[in-house]
Amino acid sequence: MRIMIVGAGSLGLLYAAKLAALCEHITVIARTREQAEELTARGIALIGADDEKQNGYNASITFNYYIEEAEFTGSLKPSYDYLFLMVKQPAITQKLVEYVKAQMNESTYLVSFQNGVGHEEMLKSAISPNRLLLAVTTEGARKEGMTAVAHTGAGTTYLGLLKQEEGIGLFSHILLVELLQKAGFQAEMSNNMDVRIWSKLIINAVINPLTAIMRVQNGELLHSTWSLSLMESLYQEARIVAEARAVQLPDTLWNTILDVCAATAKNHSSMLQDILHARPTEIDRINGSLLEMANSLNLKLPTHQTVYQIVKALG
Numbered sequence: 001m002r003i004m005i006v007g008a009g010s011l012g013l014l015y016a017a018k019l020a021a022l023c024e025h026i027t028v029i030a031r032t033r034e035q036a037e038e039l040t041a042r043g044i045a046l047i048g049a050d051d052e053k054q055n056g057y058n059a060s061i062t063f064n065y066y067i068e069e070a071e072f073t074g075s076l077k078p079s080y081d082y083l084f085l086m087v088k089q090p091a092i093t094q095k096l097v098e099y100v101k102a103q104m105n106e107s108t109y110l111v112s113f114q115n116g117v118g119h120e121e122m123l124k125s126a127i128s129p130n131r132l133l134l135a136v137t138t139e140g141a142r143k144e145g146m147t148a149v150a151h152t153g154a155g156t157t158y159l160g161l162l163k164q165e166e167g168i169g170l171f172s173h174i175l176l177v178e179l180l181q182k183a184g185f186q187a188e189m190s191n192n193m194d195v196r197i198w199s200k201l202i203i204n205a206v207i208n209p210l211t212a213i214m215r216v217q218n219g220e221l222l223h224s225t226w227s228l229s230l231m232e233s234l235y236q237e238a239r240i241v242a243e244a245r246a247v248q249l250p251d252t253l254w255n256t257i258l259d260v261c262a263a264t265a266k267n268h269s270s271m272l273q274d275i276l277h278a279r280p281t282e283i284d285r286i287n288g289s290l291l292e293m294a295n296s297l298n299l300k301l302p303t304h305q306t307v308y309q310i311v312k313a314l315g
């Protein structure tokens with residue numbers, strides 16, 4: 001299998017390192033030439049759950065970079081089976097979408113891994129919906145320097161088409177799920193991506209802003225009744241929006257949120273990582289999206305409003 005990964009950050013480096021031995025070829029696109037050169041010289045070092053570091057020079061990975069300012073002049077090698085989009089939501093610009101599209105041929109699938117909502121609308125305006133797979137994952141990953149990544153928690157990755165009736169179980173999707181499983185990820189096809197995306201939206205709307213504001217690892221949230229009660233308020237408020245939009249959330253979602261905190265206990269959530277590195281966060285596409293939906297339904301979400309404002313003030 002041939003895969004292009006756009007984004008050499010936490011998830012991009014983790015998936016590239018884990019998939020390298022199983023793929024014919026992987027191209028990783030970093031944002032800067034500097035990082036692509038470092039990666040070419042050193043490979044990806046993968047730090048496992050036991051803190052053991054595997055230094056990963058792997059001949060099947062090529063590193064390149066996205067030329068941000070220059071006009072895009074052509075595709076690299078448009079023969080990828082899958083293109084994993086592993087950048088944060090604010091990085092998905094029209095220009096990046098054009099670049100990504102130019103790397104695809106008629107049999108390439110784009111798999112987008114973003115947390116939050118909004119990206120699917122932008123992608124579907126450029127990419128045919130039956131070539132667009134959505135992924136939601138609760139894997140925990142933390143980039144450490146330009147060439148290393150720590151796998152800070154095992155999770156589950158769900159993959160599915162935007163519209164459930166279009167091609168669930170297609171052979172190529174099953175192949176991708178099997179590939180991820182062989183690489184050690186827990187992965188499943190889903191014919192209910194709406195609910196998966198909503199569930200993940202709420203997981204992130206609860207965990208990410210609190211860890212970013214408190215500057216703690218995910219597991220720390222479980223150790224104080226104060227943070228647990230804030231989590232519960234965020235959860236209940238988000239559930240009201242989902243119910244008003246007739247989204248059938250699983251009854252077990254609150255327990256899932258607690259389980260994700262425990263399974264990724266050592267992770268710095270992606271929002272905390274953004275705050276620590278003074279990068280734009282995904283708050284607008286996570287709690288901000290919930291606030292927009294609530295506004296249009298005349299609902300008030302006081303806890304989301306407060307954490308939204310604090311994260312905005314921090315960033």
Ligand SMILES: NC(=O)C1=CN([C@@H]2O[C@H](COP(=O)(O)OP(=O)(O)OC[C@H]3O[C@@H](n4cnc5c(N)ncnc54)[C@H](OP(=O)(O)O)[C@@H]3O)[C@@H](O)[C@H]2O)C=CC1
Nearest residue numbers: 007008009010011030031066087088091114115140141270
């Ligand atoms: N980390 C995690 O544990 C999890 C993350 N997610 C989601 O996955 C997505 C990716 O997150 P994560 O990997 O943590 O994010 P990171 O910020 O670690 O990585 C994103 C990478 O994208 C790069 N990038 C930005 N713009 C471009 C561009 N135009 N071309 C090429 N590369 C670019 C960034 O480069 P640079 O650093 O040079 O700016 C960065 O290396 C997010 O939506 C996140 O919410 C979901 C589940 C878990």
Ligand SMILES: CC(C)(CO)C(=O)C(=O)O
Nearest residue numbers: 138140207264267269270
């Ligand atoms: C699963 C979790 C909460 C892992 O930290 C995540 O999605 C993130 O950090 O954005």
